[in-house]
Amino acid sequence: MNENIRVEKIGIMQPYFLPYIGYFQIIMAVDLFVFYDDVQFIKGGWINRNRIIINNELRYLTIPLKDASANKLIKDTFVKKDQKDFLIIEKKIEQCYKKAPFFSVVFPLIQTVMKGDYKTISELSISSIEMVSKYLLLSTKFVVSSEKFADTSNYKRSERLARICHTFSAKTYINAVGGQELYDKEGFLRMGIKLQFLKSQNSAEGLIDNNLLNVSILHLLMYYSPARIKILLQNYKLI
Numbered sequence: 001m002n003e004n005i006r007v008e009k010i011g012i013m014q015p016y017f018l019p020y021i022g023y024f025q026i027i028m029a030v031d032l033f034v035f036y037d038d039v040q041f042i043k044g045g046w047i048n049r050n051r052i053i054i055n056n057e058l059r060y061l062t063i064p065l066k067d068a069s070a071n072k073l074i075k076d077t078f079v080k081k082d083q084k085d086f087l088i089i090e091k092k093i094e095q096c097y098k099k100a101p102f103f104s105v106v107f108p109l110i111q112t113v114m115k116g117d118y119k120t121i122s123e124l125s126i127s128s129i130e131m132v133s134k135y136l137l138l139s140t141k142f143v144v145s146s147e148k149f150a151d152t153s154n155y156k157r158s159e160r161l162a163r164i165c166h167t168f169s170a171k172t173y174i175n176a177v178g179g180q181e182l183y184d185k186e187g188f189l190r191m192g193i194k195l196q197f198l199k200s201q202n203s204a205e206g207l208i209d210n211n212l213l214n215v216s217i218l219h220l221l222m223y224y225s226p227a228r229i230k231i232l233l234q235n236y237k238l239i
Helices: 019-027 083-097 103-115 121-135 157-167 175-181 185-190 219-224 226-233
Strands: 009-013 032-035 049-054 057-062 139-142 172-176 194-198 236-238
Touching: 009 019, 019 032, 019 121, 019 172, 019 175, 019 194, 019 226, 019 236, 049 083, 049 157, 049 219, 057 083, 083 103, 083 219, 103 121, 103 219, 121 139, 157 172, 172 175, 175 194, 185 194, 219 226
Parallel strands: 009 032, 009 172, 032 139, 172 194
Antiparallel strands: 049 057, 194 236
């Protein structure tokens, strides 16, 4: 993507495997979304796993990794390409959602992602996010930090994020609500960036509850049409 292109709003997040609805709300809320893949891998986080609902209970889908460590970057964390493990994940999804209204449309997309030629969890997770975004017809542009901003890797955390925003003349950086514990709005303002946090809300139509806000978007894909999900994606507030 041409860095001379100006955007108003940017989202910058680590790539997660089939992330929760709030992740896609950030994608929908911005003009440009940066996959932040050249930062530390977080063991026990959401980069290589997520949750689905089976018989009203939360269950994990976990992508197996080779020697995962917090000492490695996400982009350098390799997937353990054991076909048996991947088939187990696919089978779990199939058994859980085979009776869901949109299973016949969504499941082949999931299979395509799972069968891709990936080396790292970054590549696989990014593919899962791009697949969902394409299915939902989201128009947001994507870039990968290790490809576009490797020269900023030595900057301190907030300074690097601000520099990425400045590269595209963006005035607003939108982060997940959990980022309130890490980032200071006043500090970003001093660097010329308005920092906002996105907080998902329950649907006014009663189509989504707190449990569905905290599981993989896969659950929503299986039960609701893309048009309906896009309505749900608009149900947030910026704080």
